[in-house]
Amino acid sequence: MYCHDRNKRARGGARPRRLSHFVSLLSVALFCLVASVTSAGTASAHGSVIDPASRNYGCWQRWGSDFQNPAMAQLDPMCWQAWQADPNAMWNWNGLYRNGSAGNFPAAVPDGQLCSGGRTEGGRYNSLDTVGAWKTTDIRGNFTVKLYDQATHGADYFLVYVSRQGVDPSKQALKWSDMQLVKRTDRYAPSQNYNIDVSTSGYSGRHVVYTIWQASHMDQTYFLCSDVNFV
Template sequence: MPSSRKATASAVTVAALGLSVLTAWPAAAHGTMGDPVSRVAQCYAEGPESPESAACEAAVAAGGTQALYDWNGIRIGDVAGRHRESIPDGRLCSAGNEEFKGLDLARADWPATRVHGGSYTFKYRVTAPHKGTFTVYATKPGYDPVKRLAWADLDLEHPVAQVTDPVAAGGFYTFTGTLPERSGRHLLYAVWQRSDSPEAFYSCSDVDFGGADGGSAPVPSASAPSEEQIAAGADKSTIEHHGHGDDDAHTSAKPTAAGPAEQPPAPPANQPEADGSSVHLAETGAPAGTSTLAIGGAAALAVGSAALFLSVRRRAAGGGRRR
């Protein structure tokens, strides 16, 4: 093959590789349990800047307000079903994510949804529908809310609900399950494992079955955020809303009239946390260590390759004319 054709073929190959990196960039889905309302949704409904309950106030003190504006982003991008291996005991509600560490606080006063044993209709609030399986676990009898949630606290052998590919309608996935017979405070742990990506989402919902010791403090009632509240806080979120993103799927929240949206500090790629779990890229569903630098590099690679292709073509054409 003449050298000009080899160079042209190489340029085309490199350009194709660069473009494939861009087009293969995964989209992110987002959501949290809406009924029974999750901790993060409850605290967001109270107002990130001035939460009403003591538990949500403590969560903000521990992790800041940004976690509540990012209410639909408790996730691990590359977990692929390895939930127990990826999330350490005591950090289930945050999915091991430092931003959401306030949700892991062990307290007996988290606002809770009143429930009873038997059939229950779950509503999962979703901002980007995707295929996958929802699994909901209940805590075992004897669960102690003043101890941090561990995997051993959950009845993993008997999920209270499990459904694959439900149809989203009105901003919710709705599916039914069966709650066990319990009394007093318990917790429901929901895992949404996508089938079109290794990404999974997690949420903790506090529930009250009633019938507990009459001397215990009354349980604050939980309530989900309204559509107006969700819309009002979207500009302060670093999580994409409205389908797969806002105007640009790789951007964070848009600035508000009062100034730029609050942004959490970006962790170094592949930086291990103290417990050995990895920091995961927040927006893309990509494995840990993937960064926006990869996007920029791929784009530059594609553009540079295209320029090389055109340069080779010009030289080849010029050489032909000289002969």
């Protein structure tokens, strides 16, 4: 059922059914209102990698205005399972972080849980660890990670990893030993947009770019998986 076409569906029918149509229409309208408020309210906090898009940001970007479309199951099955598991993982695309990691990230985020930040936020983002053919962004050996920080937290540093050649993230859960560190930055002053230039070689095909953002305002760390295809 779609928010945008419910009015059309509710117009027909015999007179005795009008009350039931009205109740149904009202229910859908309330649902759409709640979804809109939730989406608007969460968009003002924290941030994420927007290019190459993190898993949940990409799902929100592609389907946020059409998240009830059953065609998603065939067109974008990894996003479909994520929306079914917990829509708030997409509405809160900018809230995938952990507090208090103290720089010991493998202790805070176990193998197999890298994309959910160690099942952070009560398991809201668990679906992002699901193994499968997530939609990819085409990139080259030299690429730029673009991160949006609406809360202007700043960064003590960024770490950018790429999954090793031969590791297929569409068939196996990611482990720390699968990841190669390709970039460590210095501090970034508070801003809303950060560009991290990365230079690599030897990668081809499907990989995951894994960005760790250590925010400056407190010990708050973001763990962000972006599915890419090196061309």
